[in-house]
Amino acid sequence: xxxxxxxxxxxxxxxxxxxxxxxxxxxxxxxxxxxxxxxxxxxxxxxxxxxxxxxxxxxxxxxxxxxxxxxxxxxxxxxxxxxxxxxxxxxxxxxxxxxxxxxxxxxxxxxxxxxxxxxxxxxxxxxxxxxxxxxxxxxxxxxxxxxxxxxxxxxxxxxxxxxxxxxxxxxxxxxxxxxxxxxxxxxxxxxxxxxxxxxxxxxxxxxxxxxxxxxxxxxxxxxxxxxxxxxxxxxxxxxxxxxxxxxxxxxxxxxxxxxxxxxxx
Amino acid sequence: xxxxxxxxxxxxxxxxxxxxxxxxxxxxxxxxxxxxxxxxxxxxxxxxxxxxxxxxxxxxxxxxxxxxxxxxxxxxxxxxxxxxxxxxxxxxxxxxxxxxxxxxxxxxxxxxxxxxxxxxxxxxxxxxxxxxxxxxxxxxxxxxxxxxxxxxxxxxxxxxxxxxxxxxxxxxxxxxxxxxxxxxxxxxxxxxxxxxxxxxxxxxxxxxxxxxxxxxxxxxxxxxxxxxxxxxxxxxxxxxxxxxxxxxxxxxxxxxxxxxxxxxxxxxxxxxxxx
Numbered sequence: 001x002x003x004x005x006x007x008x009x010x011x012x013x014x015x016x017x018x019x020x021x022x023x024x025x026x027x028x029x030x031x032x033x034x035x036x037x038x039x040x041x042x043x044x045x046x047x048x049x050x051x052x053x054x055x056x057x058x059x060x061x062x063x064x065x066x067x068x069x070x071x072x073x074x075x076x077x078x079x080x081x082x083x084x085x086x087x088x089x090x091x092x093x094x095x096x097x098x099x100x101x102x103x104x105x106x107x108x109x110x111x112x113x114x115x116x117x118x119x120x121x122x123x124x125x126x127x128x129x130x131x132x133x134x135x136x137x138x139x140x141x142x143x144x145x146x147x148x149x150x151x152x153x154x155x156x157x158x159x160x161x162x163x164x165x166x167x168x169x170x171x172x173x174x175x176x177x178x179x180x181x182x183x184x185x186x187x188x189x190x191x192x193x194x195x196x197x198x199x200x201x202x203x204x205x206x207x208x209x210x211x212x213x214x215x216x217x218x219x220x221x222x223x224x225x226x227x228x229x230x231x232x233x234x235x236x237x238x239x240x241x242x243x244x245x246x247x248x249x250x251x252x253x254x255x256x257x258x259x260x261x262x263x264x265x
Numbered sequence: 266x267x268x269x270x271x272x273x274x275x276x277x278x279x280x281x282x283x284x285x286x287x288x289x290x291x292x293x294x295x296x297x298x299x300x301x302x303x304x305x306x307x308x309x310x311x312x313x314x315x316x317x318x319x320x321x322x323x324x325x326x327x328x329x330x331x332x333x334x335x336x337x338x339x340x341x342x343x344x345x346x347x348x349x350x351x352x353x354x355x356x357x358x359x360x361x362x363x364x365x366x367x368x369x370x371x372x373x374x375x376x377x378x379x380x381x382x383x384x385x386x387x388x389x390x391x392x393x394x395x396x397x398x399x400x401x402x403x404x405x406x407x408x409x410x411x412x413x414x415x416x417x418x419x420x421x422x423x424x425x426x427x428x429x430x431x432x433x434x435x436x437x438x439x440x441x442x443x444x445x446x447x448x449x450x451x452x453x454x455x456x457x458x459x460x461x462x463x464x465x466x467x468x469x470x471x472x473x474x475x476x477x478x479x480x481x482x483x484x485x486x487x488x489x490x491x492x493x494x495x496x497x498x499x500x501x502x503x504x505x506x507x508x509x510x511x512x513x514x515x516x517x518x519x520x521x522x523x524x525x526x527x528x529x530x531x532x533x534x535x536x537x538x539x540x
Contacts, residue, residue: 001342008410009361012376015386019379058285065282069275077283079526083290086518086525088472090492091511094499095293098300098508105296106288140289172271201369204474208496221371221475228375228479237379240372247367251360 013244020241023234031238036214036223041242044219047131048199051138056192059146060184066147067154084143093208096137100127100209131217133209138199145198146191153187153261186261193257197250201243297515300508308505318510320487321494324402328477328490329470332409336466340417341459345451347418348425362415373411374479377404400482405490408476413469417462424458424532425451457532464528468521472514 020028031037066078084092100107102124110117110125117124127133157180165175203221210217212226220243227236301309312318347359365373381388381398391398398404432454436446452459474492481488489497491514499507 001339001346004339005343005358005362008407008414009364011387012373012380012411013361013364015380016372016376058282061278062282062286065279069279071279077286079522080286080290082522082525083294083518086468086521088474088492088514088518090472090474090495091297091514091518092293094495094507094511095297095515097499098504099293099296105292136289140293143289172274197367201367201372203369203371204478204492204496208499221369224369224371224375225475225479228371228378233379233382236375240375243369243372247364247369247372251363251367255360 016237016240016244019233020237023238027234028238031235032242037220037239037242039215040218040220040223040239043131043134043217044200044221047135047219048138048196048202051135051142051199052192052196054135054139055142055146055195056188059143059191059195060150060188063147063150063154067151081144081147084140089141089202089204090208092140093137093205096140096205097128097133097209100133100136101129102126104128128209129211129217134206134217134219137205137209138202141202141205142195142198145194146188149187149191149194149261150184153184157183186257190254190257190261193250193254197247197254200246200250294515297508297511300504301512304505304508309509312506312509315506317489317494318506321489321491321510322513324405324489325471325491328402328406328409329467331406332413332470333463333467336410336414336470337417337459337463340414340462340466341421344418344421344425348422349430362418365412365414370412370473370475371479373476374408377407377411377476377480381407399480400488402488404480405477405488408480409470409473412473412476413466416465416469417459420462420465421455421458424455428454457528461525461528461532464521464524468518471517 023031062081066074066081098104102108102111107127108114110120110127112122112124114124119125125132127136162175162179165179170178201221202219203225206219207222207225210219210222212218212222214223220239224236224239224243227233227239343362347355347362378399379385381391381404383389383392383399388398396403398407428451432450433446436450441449471490472492473490474496477490478493478496481490481493491510495507495510495514498504498510
């Protein structure tokens with residue numbers, strides 16, 4: 001078992017570092033901080049952060065609706081939340097591109113000349129094959145995280161506390177912000193961090209929905225892939241190490257958040 | 266008055282939630298179904314008889330057929346060791362076990378290319394025996410194993426912890442050997458957890474795109490799994506075939522979800538576990 005883990009997990013990670021750090025430091029540094037690399041970090045991190053926050057807001061809302069309200073089809077909808085985890089990313093890319101491209105059902109709403117599209121100027125708003133498409137793909141693949149971390153906390157929350165707040169004369173808004181929301185914060189943040197971590201590394205759906213233009217909508221994982229295709233191993237390795245650092249740092253943050261939420265929950 | 270206001274807020278929130286889920290999940294899936302129906306029976310038949318599609322299906326089943334059993338056996342061992350034994354570095358192993366969930370699939374592919382490629386540490390050894398790994402089937406299997414490695418261990422560990430050691434110790438005092446205890450006492454206790462893990466492992470193994478894409482030479486028909494086939498035909502504007510093949514994988518995902526739901530009712534837990 002130790003050998004299996006060693007061979008399958010440790011050794012590949014070790015090789016990545018060994019290869020990266022066998023480069024001269026100034027070469028490593030110049031690849032890691034090249035203009036194109038900086039551009040992809042910026043695009044990746046800003047879009048992933050945006051999608052994680054979007055999932056934080058809507059995920060909390062969906063969790064709330066699923067726990068507190070009753071409506072027909074609720075069970076089915078609850079089960080369908082896991083679809084983004086079960087659906088292969090290539091399929092996600094294909095279906096999202098279909099829906100959000102200029103001729104797609106939802107993409108059409110923002111096409112040039114349409115009422116919503118006109119808000120963005122004459123060109124309309126391009127969703128697929130541009131940054132918004134990447135944002136949509138990232139939001140899709142990380143959608144279940146916040147919902148699934150918030151749901152159990154909401155379920156365990158005692159209704160008596162809320163009722164007590166009401167009896168003491170608090171308005172619904174006050175009850176929400178001062179009584180319901182604070183205990184949810186650790187679980188929301190855990191979910192957002194998990195979603196962010198997933199979105200940063202996402203490749204399959206993003207590469208399909210994006211135009212993958214450098215400095216425009218190319219993310220870091222696509223840059224690594226393109227460098228590998230050109231057999232530029234040092235170039236790919238350095239960016240790979242930067243991404244790995246980010247995932248390990250995020251894993252650390254997520255562990256801290258999970259400890260916090262299990263303590264407060 | 267207050268009651269009415271409350272209901273309208275409820276209605277509003279449910280509507281927003283459904284709009285969000287609709288735009289993100291339901292519309293795309295319905296659009297896929299609509300496209301396949303619109304493409305008609307001919308496209309489905311044509312895709313079905315496409316040599317590349319057939320070999321992609323076979324290759325997908327083959328890679329999952331190798332990766333899933335291996336990850337199940339070793340995932341079980343890993344879970345048992347991590348739960349029942351205390352050793353230095355245990356926390357580190359637990360953290361590293363989670364890494365395949367958070368590393369980008371492309372970085373996974375990159376690591377394996379570096380390790381098993383022509384100049385890699387292990388690549389040189391395999392090269393001497395003329396066994397090609399990278400850009401070939403063995404590389405794709407390795408990539409699949411890497412990305413789906415933690416599922417079984419992650420699902421089984423909490424159940425093992427919950428079951429405790431009392432029954433195992435009782436079996437031992439009654440004279441059962443280590444293997445007997447494991448097969449007759451431990452495994453029956455955790456069988457639903459194992460099944461749950463296998464299900465998730467299989468879904469990930471059959472659907473993996475990024476890591477496998479790096480490791481495949483992407484030679485049409487030879488080293489293409491179903492997800493790679495879909496991407497290839499889609500970017501070649503053979504959208505009809507891409508939708509038909511996507512529907513196959515989407516069905517697989519739905520079956521996985523239904524089984525998952527059924528299993529979580531059996532175990533009474535696991536439903537809300539993330540990953």
